[in-house]
Each structure stands twice: as C-alpha cells, then as structure tokens.
Amino acid sequence: MLFNSYEFIFIFLPITFFIYFYLNSKRLTEVAKGFLVFSSLFFYSYWEIKYLPIILASMLFNYVIGTTLSKYDIKKNKKTFSKKSILIFGIICNVALLGYFKYADFFIENFNLFAGSDIELLHLLLPLAISFFTFQQIAYLVDSYRKETKEYDFLNYALFVTFFPQLIAGPIVHHKEMMPQFANIKNKIKNYKNIALGIFIFSMGLFKKVIIADTFAVWANTGFDVAQTLNFFEAWATSLSYTFQLYFDFSGYTDMAIGIALLFNIKLPINFNSPYKALDIQDFWRRWHITLSRFLRDYIYIPLGGNRKGPTRTYVNLLATFVIGGFWHGAGWTFIFWGFLHGVALAVHRLWQTIGFKLPKMIAWIITFNFVNIAWVFFRAKEWDDAIKVLSSMFSLDNIILPEKWERKVGFLNEWGVEFSRVYENISGKDNTTWFIFSSILIVLFLKNSNQYKTLFKAQFHLWIFTIIIFIYSIFSFSKTSDFLYFNF
Template identity: 75%
Template sequence: MLFNSYEFIFAFLPITFFIYFYLNHKRLTVASKGFLVFSSLFFYSWWNIAYLPLILISMLFNYVIGNSLNKEIEENKKSFSKKSILIFGIVCNIALLGYFKYADFFIENFNFAIGTNVNLLHLILPLAISFFTFQQVAYLVDSYRQETKEYDFLNYALFVTFFPQLIAGPIVHHKEMMPQFANNRNMVKNYRNIALGLFIFSIGLFKKVVIADTFAVWATAGFDTAITLNLFEAWATSLSYTFQLYFDFSGYTDMAIGIALLFNIKLPINFNSPYKALSIQDFWRRWHITLSRFLRDYIYIPLGGNKKSSFRTYSNLLATFVIGGFWHGAGWTFLFWGFLHGIALIIHRLWSNLGFKMWTWLAWFITFNFVNIAWVFFRAKEWDDAVKVLGGMFSLDNIILPEKLESKLSFLTNYNIEFGYWAENIKGNDFTAIAVILGFILILAFRNSMEKGKDFKLNYKTALLSAICFIGAILSLNKASEFLYFNF
C-alpha cells in the first residue's frame, strides 16, 4: 500500500488511527498494540502476502536471539558465548538478505568469471527487507551491548513493523522507539501532534506526487529511453534525477514522520537540506541520516574507525561506503557509487588535515556537482547508461539551443551549435529548464519541513500551506507511483 494512494489516505490511515485510540481510551493497551501490529502487517501484506511469513520468521528469530543476548550467560563448555550468539544472529540476517537481494548478482558474476551457465534464481526482492534487516541487526548489537531492556514479543513486533517506517525507514533504534510506546501520555490523542503530523505529511505528499514525479519523467526518459543525449539534455537528465531522488525519498520520510506523529511517536530526522552541504562529509551528515548513523556505529567504528593509523582510517572509510553502496543494490554501479563517495571522503579528510579552506560558494559548487555526477552511477541500470549520460554532460560536440534564440544567436552556428528542439530525447520542453531552476530555488532558498516543524504553530498560514500541498497532491494522484527506495 502506497502512502500516496487513495486507499491509504482515505481508508487505512483514518481507520487505524481511530481504532487505535479508541482501544487506548478503553484502557485496552495490549489490544491497541496488537491492533497496531496487525494493521502494520496488513499494510505490509498489501503488496504481496507471500512474504508475510518471511518478516514474521525474521522477527521471531531476532527476538529469540536478542533475548538470549540480554540474559546472563555462564561462560562454560555447555553454552555459547554472547559474542558467538551475536555473530550467529548477524550472519543469519545477512544470509537472508544476501539470498534474496544478491544471489543473482553473484551467480551472474560467477558465470562471467568462470564461463559457466548456472541458471539465475530470478527472486523477487521482498519489500523492505533491507530496512528491517538493518534495523534488527542494530537491535542485536544493542542487545549484546546491554542497551535494550525489552522482553515482550508484542512490543518487539511493534518496534519492527510500525507501518510508517517499516517500508523505507527511517532506520530506528529500539531504545528510541519503545519508551515512546510505553509512555501513557502517548496513548491519548494529542491535537498539536495531529496538526503537526498532517502539516508534515502534506508537505511530504506534495514533494512526492507533484515535484518528484514531475522530474521522474525526464530522468526516466534520459536514462532508460534516449539513445543519445545532447549537452543540455544530459544535464537536465542528471539534475532531474538528483531532484527526483531527493524529493521522492525526503517526501517519503516526511510522510512517515507525519503519520507517526498522529500516533504521538517521534521518528528521527532523516534529511536536513543535504544539497546545501559545503563538503561531502557535511552531505552525509544531512542525507539519509539514519543510514549514515548505522554505517558509522555498526560498520565504520567496529572496523576501527579513526582510532588506528591514517591508512587504516582511510581504508575503513572506503570499506564502509562500498558496503553502503552495495546495500542499496546488487550491481557494480552501486558499488562504484559507494567507492566514489568513499574516495571523496578520504580526499576531504586529507584536505582538512592539511588545513586548506575554500570559498563557501566554491565548496558548495564542488560538493553539489560531485553528488550530482555520482548519482548518475546510482541511477544507471547498466554501465552504458551512465556513460551515455556522462558523455553528453561533458561533450561540446552536440549542443542544441532553443529554436527561438536562433535569430539573436545565429553566429553560434559557426561553432557547430544547432538550434531546434533541445529536449526532444527526454520528452522535455521549456518547462523542464524552468523546473530545474525552481528545484535549485526550493533546495537552497527555503527552510526544510523539519525546520518548519520545530516552530510550528497552528494558524491560518500553516493551515493554508497544508491545504494547498494536500489538495495539490490529491489532484495529482492520477496514477500509482512507487517510492524509489522501495527498490533498495
């Protein structure tokens, strides 16, 4: 079930909200939690009920392992050590994820390297497996560190399946979620949270349906359909995807945070205007913040972090981001995207250690363009698609300007510059250029939704903005459009 669908907005969400608080009003706390778990599993099963047993088995397995890690274990020959149990739990989780997400990738590369012809499994990736796997791995590690105090399966199931963040995050910690569900004050409707939740949800819905899906048309045409791209088409393609990805995923996160607030639950901030970043390190402190936190706490630091030699620190950075790239998708383009970001972070650290600085505008320009170029590999389905887009972006051999400029700039024909329909291959028009400019204005000149939420006051201005965003989005719900991170 999509957040941006009529059935979710006008049926599932209001029904779940009212029944949950009705049960709490009747002091049926256990029943209200059970209903929320049931609703979340129904929400998950809406896509494909065949994978419902998978998430149930995963939850039960990790609950048992987590409980084992919370208990005092006598170190003797008849019992396993906590470290052994933790390793076993992590290996099983990664094996499950690896089987569904990476089996065909490894088979393809094995066939290519050895010259064999092993049949691919053609497995359909279970929805949200990357997110609930990482979330439960974090739970196991936290249990090993004695940072969790939960022994009830119903509460654990609620932690894993809570539907606003189940499908694509934010990736949450047990210790930041369960105290909220246990707080009696959160079991009563909070009208300020409801107003703020609807405000943030409306902004997120508008981001996805109106902005991201508009850019999606040009990005999809440029990457997947067009055979060749001229200079402006190539830049319009890459920038369209850069904006599409941001407004799509941050829109999802806004909706998740807004929906959770309806239930008096505060999810962690996942985006903080990442395209305003002045360095690649700053970018990763702003982009997909909960994933960055996971990579830092459960991969980078366990590898040694920056506590060893400089070479080891740089190696740990590179390994962390290559793993992060591979988590996003089973393909060499994802690995290379992670590699690029790892190298960029190493260069930034070297630059900072040498004490060099640069102008603010130049720092932003370099950071944004690096991120934009790296996204080309992230989006491309094949290497050829990336080469096509990047080739067009940096080639001066194929420049086409709008035909209406020919009368004033006709002398440019002497330099092999043509005039005509400049955006034909990406199904664009003059509005494409306007939209890209508006995209820059939105990401650079305006406060983000989380900043607006901090000083939120229910008045005619916020009510009007919510209404405009909500109605504009609803009127644009003319077709089902999945979120990009559902693929990861």
C-alpha cells in the same frame, strides 16, 4: 499500499488511527498494540502476501536471539556458546537472508562471467523492505549485546519492527528511540497539537513526492532508460532530474512517515537536513539519509577501527564502509562504484582537512553538489552504458542545442557547431524543464526544510490554508503517481 494513494489516506489511515485510540481509551493497551501490529502487517502484505512469512520468521528469530543476548549470564553459560558467538550467529543469519534474496543472482551472474559456467539464475523476487528491517534488527542485536536494550515482550518487539510509517523505507530507528514512546501513558491519548503538526508534515511530504519528484521522474527515466542519445543540455537535465527526483521522493517519504507517526504521538528521527546545502562531502553525509549514515558509522565503520588505528587504516575503513553502503543499496557494480566514489571523496576530504586547506563557500558548494550529482548517475544507471551515455554527453561541447526562438539573436553560433531545435526532445522535456530545475535549486538552497518548519510550527490559520492547498493539489495529481524510489533498495 502507498502513502500517496486514496485507499491509504482515506481508508487505512483513518480506520487504524481511530480504532487504535479507541482501544487505548478503553484501557485495552495490549489489544491496541496488537491491533497496530496487525494493521502494520496488513499494510506490509498488501503488496504481496507471500512477503509476510519472511518478515514474521525474521522477527521471531531476532527476538529470540536478542532476548538471549539481553539475558545472557556469563556464569550460567560458560560451558555453552559465548555471548559474542551468539551475536555473530545472529548477524550472519540476517545477512544470509538478505544476501539470498537480494544478491544471489548477482553472485551467480558474476560467477558465470568469470568461470565461463552457465548456472541458471534464481530470479528471486526481492521481499519488500528487507534491507531496512534487516538493518534495523541487526542494530537491535548489537544493542542487546551491549546491554543497551531489554525487550522480553514479543508484541512490543513486533511493534518495534513493523510500525507501518517507517517499515518500508525507514527512518532506521533504534529500539530505545521508539518503544519508550509507546510505553508513555500520555502518548495513548490523542494529542491534537501532534495531529495538526502530523497532517502539516504529511502534506508537505505528499506534495514533494507527487508534484515535484514525479515530475522529475519523467525526464530522468526517459533520459536514462529510453533515449538512445542525449545532447549537452538533455544530459545535464537528465542527471539533475534524478538528483532532485531522488531527494524529493525519499525526503517526501520520510516527511510522510514522520507526519503519520506523529498522529500516533510517536516522534521518528529526522532523515534529511537540507543535504544539497552541504559544503563538503562529510557534511553531505551528515545531512543525507541520516539514520543510514548513523548505522554505517556505528555498526560498520567504528567496529572496523574507525579513525583509531592511524591515517592509512582510517582511509581503508572509510572506503570499505561506503563500498558496503553502496552494495546494500543494490546488487550491481554501479552501486558498488557509487559507494567507492563516495568513500574516495571522504578520504580525500579527510586528507584535505589534515593539510588545512579551505575553499570559499561558493566554490565548495559547487564542487560538492556537482560531485554528488555526477555520482548519482552511477547510482541510477541500470547498466554501465547508461551511465557513460549520460556522462559523456554532459562533458561534450559537440552536441549543444539551443531553442529555435534564439536563432535570430545568436544564429552566428552555428559556425561553432551549435544547433537550434527543441532542447529537451529526447527526454520528453518541455519549455518548463529549465524553469523546474532552477526552481528546485533555489528551493533546496534557500528554503527551510520540513524539520525546521516542524520546530517553528504553530497551528495558525495561514498554515492551515497552505496545508489544505498543497494536500488537495497533491490529491488531484494522483493519476500520475509512482512507487517510492527507495522501495527498490
């Protein structure tokens, strides 16, 4: 069930909302939580019922391990397994589950390639959201090991894992961030200010996904997957289309998740803070997919040693962290290379800071944005050849095509190999493609992001008019909706 669907917006969400608060109003708190868990599991299994046993088994396993870690007594358990060994066992089992479904075919395929064998691929269907709920539960185990969380109630733990707004694609939350909110008595009563703000944020996210991201999706998908060749402007339009599609798609999902959670008086952490305004790559990762960046820092980079063991080790740790982050996104060498590029960029940035060089803000932004845009090409490409096709045309001046209507004024450019025809023909683009790209650049650079609007929000008449307009416009555009990109990861 998609957030951007009629059945979710007009059936599932209203029914879940009203029954949850009705049960709370009758002081049936545990029943209300149980209903929310049931609704979340229904939401999850709506795509494919066979996903359900996997998440249930994962929850039960991690609840047992987490509870064992929380209650661990050194004196009582000195003759059994150590606390650290229990944690390692729990992490290995989680990684093994993720690895089996997500990476088994990748490893078999590469083993066949290097060993010359012919082992048959498993062709496993990737369980929905397995990357997100696995990372979230690994964080829970580590927090339990550190005595930073205590959860002895399986119903509460199930709610922590399955709460449907953030279940499928995050934000990745800590137990201590969300569960105290469910325990707060004030949050069991409808809060009309939160409802108004939630609808406002949800509508913004819906508009970003349905109107902006899905428009870019046509050009990005055609450029990467369909077009055999691309001219100079088509290649740049393809890469920029995916750059903006990914941002508006995923930040749109996050806005909708935050907005829906607010209806239930739950505040989820922000996940995006205008990342394309970043002036360096470190700043970008402080703004992009913030909860994943936090996870990579706290549970991979710092345990590896962080920056505590000298410059060389710091660079190695950065590189390792982002290669792992790239591999987490997908079972492919293009994802690993994307992570490698960002790891190298962060190492270079750290070295740059050590030397003490600073660039003018405009130049710093141009370098950062273009690096991110070029790196996204590898992230999006299904095969190396797709990435090379786009990148080679982006940096070739032998295939420039300008609009036919310009030929009268600048026809002399024919002598320089410039042709005049339909500029975006190979990516199904139109005359508005250029306008759409430049408008998006202006939006990400000069408009406030949804989190800033959230802090400034007041239930004023003009905001309600704005909300109604973008909500209705998005609703009538559902005929061209697509899945959220991060469902694939």
